[in-house]
Amino acid sequence: MRRFDPTPLYRATIGFDRMADMLDRALAADLQAPSYPPYNIEKTDENAYRISIAVAGFSAEDLVVEVKENALVVSGRSADEQGEREYLHRGIANRAFERRFQLADHVRISGALHRDGMLHIELVRELPEALKPRQIEIRTTGDRLLQSNSDQAQVAA
Template sequence: MSRSPVFGSPLFLGFDHLEQMLDRVQKNADGYPPYNIEQIAADRLRITLAVAGFAMEDLQITQEDNQLVIRGRQKDDSEGRVFLHRGIAARQFQRAFVIAEGIEIEGAWLDNGLLHVELRRPQPEVRVRTIQINGRNRPMVDGQA
């Protein structure tokens, strides 16, 4: 199934990288582990993943360019054990979140099977810039016409 580019309009200049980010997020659509994203203040977010059965040493959090990547891999401790029923999966996962430029990852903690990751979104400064209009056919670059 082909889809039309979201940012294909000539009015969206320089946004082609957003299309690539959306494709990466769509490929990461597995539902495991479940997670919440909360806005806990005007400039603060919290991502909470349900990672029951994972110890701190089984989890890894990295920031790779504009992605927050959370990985989990449990050690196989089933050697010598006989399961009559095994309903608790010991599976690995990778969950990636695309984060906007400027978002800061402040820290993470594990509590009762929930992994919490704190993010802070700094308030952008308002910038107003006046562009000089010249009477020539082309713009001035570094003082030269």
């Protein structure tokens, strides 16, 4: 099994250790990851996403969608069937499940909809104003900026 060494990332970046750890976990994960229930992840807009999970046989009351520590956790627990049934063939999987999706910073869940055997979860990325790109004015005249920096240095001394 190959192991990813994130050390070169640490040399040139600050604050991305969580991402490197996540990459390391993804590469170390078992190749036989659970495939039930099947799901799609789609980008619906520049800052909007949708996760669609096939949950045939589950009602909305059987499903739980929650956010824990930057992870979206979707779980389903089927209500116990009343009485025993005798199946000749049981091809519809109606077993309990738990799916986890790691969320990036500033991604929030805007809603969830259960319809026609599908659970659709809407996500939105909302960057705070402080993180949005801004352009800095470059002046060519005046030395007010230099004076204020030297004044601050004298006060600190």
